[in-house]
Amino acid sequence: MEVQLRAWRMEDAEALAVIINNPKILANLRDGIPYPYTVSDGKDYITSVLNAERDQQYNWAIMAEETLAGSIGILRKNNIHRFTAELGYFLGEPFWGRGLCTAAVKAACAYIFENTDIMRIFAEPFAYNTGSCRVLEKAGFHFEGLLRKNAVKNGQILDMKLYALVKEDAAV
Numbered sequence: 738m739e740v741q742l743r744a745w746r747m748e749d750a751e752a753l754a755v756i757i758n759n760p761k762i763l764a765n766l767r768d769g770i771p772y773p774y775t776v777s778d779g780k781d782y783i784t785s786v787l788n789a790e791r792d793q794q795y796n797w798a799i800m801a802e803e804t805l806a807g808s809i810g811i812l813r814k815n816n817i818h819r820f821t822a823e824l825g826y827f828l829g830e831p832f833w834g835r836g837l838c839t840a841a842v843k844a845a846c847a848y849i850f851e852n853t854d855i856m857r858i859f860a861e862p863f864a865y866n867t868g869s870c871r872v873l874e875k876a877g878f879h880f881e882g883l884l885r886k887n888a889v890k891n892g893q894i895l896d897m898k899l900y901a902l903v904k905e906d907a908a909v
């Protein structure tokens with residue numbers, strides 16, 4: 738199945754709400770995403786990314802054959818970390834296990850390194866999130882370390898794993 742990244746459109750809000758209303762997805766993301774997640778929440782999110790400051794964040798809808806499959810975003814950090822950016826993503830459950838996220842991560846990182854001055858992209862999945870760690874490894878990210886007791890999620894203290902891809906390695 739082919740994956741394409743494209744800009745968000747307001748009409749994606751309905752499909753986004755269907756995807757994100759899934760505790761298995763929310764359990765792996767940061768807090769602050771509403772649950773239940775309404776179409777109006779989806780419209781608010783899409784409005785915010787469409788109005789976001791240029792060069793500070795790059796957000797795409799992940800499309801699989803004309804259907805919204807998920808979301809991927811790369812957010813620039815600031816101050817001394819301004820050439821560093823954080824990667825986040827999720828896919829709707831029906832799309833898991835087909836290599837789609839790996840393809841999306843590769844495409845997003847290639848775009849960033851070709852079109853921006855960002856030199857380092859990192860991600861911090863929960864250590865138990867084997868699927869996400871595997872996505873990063875398959876996309877060429879390096880495991881840089883275990884972040885012990887780095888988060889509290891749903892009442893549990895969790896380790897996270899730090900993965901990063903730097904521009905010169907991506908070009909190889």
Ligand SMILES: CC(C)(COP(=O)(O)OP(=O)(O)OC[C@H]1O[C@@H](n2cnc3c(N)ncnc32)[C@H](O)[C@@H]1OP(=O)(O)O)[C@@H](O)C(=O)NCCC(=O)NCCS
Pocket residue numbers: 761762763765766826827828829832833834835836837838839840860861862863866867868869871872
């Ligand atoms: C993580 C997620 C994005 C993966 O998307 P995906 O399209 O299924 O990923 P891919 O198919 O490209 O690759 C998944 C890989 O992980 C492996 N994998 C998945 N679950 C696994 C598990 N429990 N144990 C071991 N390997 C696992 C798959 O076998 C595959 O590796 P392979 O190609 O070597 O066989 C998707 O499951 C998701 O959205 N999860 C919820 C949100 C989330 O975790 N977001 C990331 C936050 S850091």
